[in-house]
Amino acid sequence: MNALVEIQNLSTYFKSEQGVVKAVDALELRVHEGETVCIVGESGCGKSAAAMSLMRLIPEAVGSIVSGEIWFAGRDLRKVSKEEMRKLRGNELAMIFQEPMSSLNPVLTIGEQIMEPIMEHQGLSKKAAQARAIELIELVGIPRAKEIAKSYPYELSGGMLQRIMIAIAISCNPRLLIADEPTTALDVTIQAQILDLLRKIKDEAQTAILFITHDLGVVAEMADHVVVMYAGKVVEVSPVVELFEEPKHPYTQGLLRSKPVLNQRRAKLYSIPGQVPNPTTLGESCYFHDRCDQCLDICRVKQPPLRDGGDGRKVACWLYEEESVRGQ
Amino acid sequence: MTSYFLKRVFYMALTLFGASILIFFLYALTPGDFVDTSPKLTAERKLELKAMYGLDKPVVERYFIWMKNAFQGDFGYSLQYQQPVMSLLNDYIWNSFLLAITSTFFTWLIAISIGVLSAARQHSWFDALVTIGVFAAMSLPVFFVGLLFIKLFAVDAKLFPAGGMMTIGSKEAGFAYAWDVVQHMFLPVTVLTLLSVGTLTRYFRTNMLEVIQQDFVRTARAKGLKEKVVLHKHALRNALLPAITLLGFELPALFGGAIITEKIFNWPGVGQLYMQAFSVRDYPLLMGFTMFLAILTVIGNLSADLLYRVADPRVRLK
Structure with missing residues (x-):
């Protein structure tokens, strides 16, 4: 089966006053039709930067994609023109964001904001777009759709606004929906509702979802495949069940250990020692070596490659390399 | 809404009452008056004139007389021109208004367009040039x-008249008259626009830069909208909102006259009138005009608040 999205060797660098930040460093990623892939990692590990690179929405003043290929439905998105890219955005590629409260324009009505991409990409008349907007509001589970369409963002709650964002995103039946921490700003019960809604969309429309989160609970609920990122690099790729059963990379193991388990009293929750490294001073070592409890000599001097284990799992860690490769 | 409006009108009245006290006493308590300035008058004649103009009464009583008349739309009598202040202002103010409204229109038009363009292409050549140009224009004094x-375009190139509002001795009417005035307006309007466009351009550029970093602009782009729509519909509308306050301040400025520019281009505006009134201590005229500007300022503020309500759905007035 051909992948809908195939990202190869993608690097996105940000300029900062301290130097160049390798926000995304040689990223490999694959999303198949109708599949949900979760990118998981701590804040600042490059999850969002990866998604924004895929949408080609990294502001030029901030940073740029420096290398790699982004294949989407047979096209390299790095090579298509700005105009073609614009026509893909909101149409075949849609995105929802972390902060529903600030992601909608405060001075335009909800209806207007849903209608915009429909009129832009599907060429519907204003009237038809209006009808479709109301349909979409109902579809994402908000009652009194007609009134909601006439209201402004400040009149709605965060959960409702995120539903509206989803309505906008699915308005043109995208093939890929990128969800960048869509539930992080919402409280837990609303989170569950939003996740349900996304699963429903995935099941009914066979939309592929690239789901970005730092919440392993969400990963367990949503993902088919999981990509674990650390400091801009992919450290592990695995189907979801295998990842939770047998995490390979020490970072993934640490993440899973630091997750609270229900009905289990522990004095203190495990946390991975140390801090995320300063992104401007990364050297040749494995980026995780100084926090790793299984660190080898080679980890301090050389980065491990992302190696395909042949079982659908990939891991970038010297522990899983042959002795001869490690050079010990 | 009605109660809000009534409340605002009440506050306006209070503000204006305070302003009237300040304005009146500032001028009334300044030593000397129009009669004193004239060296030719004898002491008896001065007393006579003071009695005639009511200048001999206690100052507090004079305030109430002034207020009573003001309520009837009478701001007194200009001593210098021997004309009611209101009719005098009426003669001059529209000339100033003509200059001001034209230059304000162009200032806003240019400032918004350049500000938006410059923000959309931040750190580009265009942006850098605009920033330099704008600072240069802001830094030059108007008299210079x-x-x-005048030297370049009127004296050397002879493209425009050097001053005044119409050609002296001209008896043109209708369109020809209007064209004559437009030609005379060109230089003063250009100077006024040039000097005020800088501040406003920078204001809009900053506002736009702030707005285009907002999440909802990212959303608009993620929806695949054309960059033109993203900038003009999504960003600009939000960037214009805070400018409504400035628009409120423009109201008194439209009628306030441009003292230096009017002087340089010999434009028969209220700014010149104002300056002259100062030099001869024509206090009734000064009081009347200042009070008139105070009234316009409060009205401008109220209109700005009402305009916010129309422009920003989040604003609900209570």
């Missing part, structure tokens, strides 16, 4: 630019 323009 005014005289320079």
Whole structure:
């Protein structure tokens, strides 16, 4: 089966006053039709930067994609023109964001904001777009759709606004929906509702979802495949069940250990020692070596490659390399 | 809404009452008056004149007389021109208004367009040039630019008249008259626009830069909208909102006259009138005009608040 999205060797660098930040460093990623892939990692590990690179929405003043290929439905998105890219955005590629409260324009009505991409990409008349907007509001589970369409963002709650964002995103039946921490700003019960809604969309429309989160609970609920990122690099790729059963990379193991388990009293929750490294001073070592409890000599001097284990799992860690490769 | 409006009108009245006290006493308590300035008058004649103009009464009583008349739309009698203040202002103010409204229109038009363009292409050549140009324009004093323009465009190139509002002795009417005035307006309007466009351009550029970093602009882009729509519909509308306050302040400025520019281009505006009134201590005229500007300022503020309600759905007035 051909992948809908195939990202190869993608690097996105940000300029900062301290130097160049390798926000995304040689990223490999694959999303198949109708599949949900979760990118998981701590804040600042490059999850969002990866998604924004895929949408080609990294502001030029901030940073740029420096290398790699982004294949989407047979096209390299790095090579298509700005105009073609614009026509893909909101149409075949849609995105929802972390902060529903600030992601909608405060001075335009909800209806207007849903209608915009429909009129832009599907060429519907204003009237038809209006009808479709109301349909979409109902579809994402908000009652009194007609009134909601006439209201402004400040009149709605965060959960409702995120539903509206989803309505906008699915308005043109995208093939890929990128969800960048869509539930992080919402409280837990609303989170569950939003996740349900996304699963429903995935099941009914066979939309592929690239789901970005730092919440392993969400990963367990949503993902088919999981990509674990650390400091801009992919450290592990695995189907979801295998990842939770047998995490390979020490970072993934640490993440899973630091997750609270229900009905289990522990004095203190495990946390991975140390801090995320300063992104401007990364050297040749494995980026995780100084926090790793299984660190080898080679980890301090050389980065491990992302190696395909042949079982659908990939891991970038010297522990899983042959002795001869490690050079010990 | 009605209760809000009534409350605002009440506050306006209070503000104006305070302003009237300040304005009246500031001028009334300044030593000397119009009668004192004239060296030719004898002491008896001065007393006579003071009694005639009511200047001999206690100052508090004079305030109430002034207020009573003001309520009837009478701001007193200009001593210098021997004309009611209101009719005098009426003669001059529209000339100033003509200059001000034209230059304000162009200032806003240019500032918004350049500000938006420059923000959309931040750190580009265009942006850098605009920033330099705008600072240069802001830094030049009006008397310098005014005289320079007269030298370049009126005296040397003979493209425009050097001053005044119409050609002396001209008996044109209708369109020809209007064209004559437009030609005379060109230089003063250009100077006024040049000097005020800088501040406003920078204001809009900053506002736009702030707005285009907002999440909802990212959303608009993620929806695949054309960059033109993203900038003009999504960003600009939000960037314009805070400018409504400035728009409120423009109201008194439209009628306030441009003292230096009017002087340089010999434009028969209220700014010149105001300056002259100062030099001869024509206090009734000064009081009347200042009070008139105070009234316009409060009205401008109220209109700005009402305009916010129309422009920003989040604003609900209570």
